[in-house]
Amino acid sequence: MSATDDLLPPLYDALQTAGVVEAQSMFRGTTLMLNGKMCVSIGPEDVMFRFDPQQHEQAMQRPGARPMQQRGREYRGYAFVEAATLRLPQELAYWLGLALAFNPQARPARRRT
Numbered sequence: 001m002s003a004t005d006d007l008l009p010p011l012y013d014a015l016q017t018a019g020v021v022e023a024q025s026m027f028r029g030t031t032l033m034l035n036g037k038m039c040v041s042i043g044p045e046d047v048m049f050r051f052d053p054q055q056h057e058q059a060m061q062r063p064g065a066r067p068m069q070q071r072g073r074e075y076r077g078y079a080f081v082e083a084a085t086l087r088l089p090q091e092l093a094y095w096l097g098l099a100l101a102f103n104p105q106a107r108p109a110r111r112r113t
Contacts, residue, residue: 015096037106040099045083047080048078051099053076068080
């Protein structure tokens with residue numbers, strides 16, 4: 001059992017209120033696509049949220065947050081948040097709010113052929 005197992009149902013339910021949700025296995029966990037766009041990814045120890053890059057600096061000030069980095073590059077608009085932090089209702093609401101607000105402007109995922 002991972003540290004995030006209990007977070008999948010409330011995240012899935014919250015996203016369903018905003019559109020079509022599809023769960024896919026990727027990034028060492030379960031990624032929730034909202035209306036064909038990556039929105040939230042639940043990993044074994046933390047949850048990654050996709051949000052407006054303009055809000056990156058402000059979001060990184062939140063407890064338990066760290067930027068997504070890959071190959072030495074920091075990705076603005078993506079953050080990992082510790083599972084323990086998301087058990088606080090106000091933190092879960094904050095991160096879900098950011099992700100849901102950005103989803104209509106986010107680019108859809110490219111379909112692999």
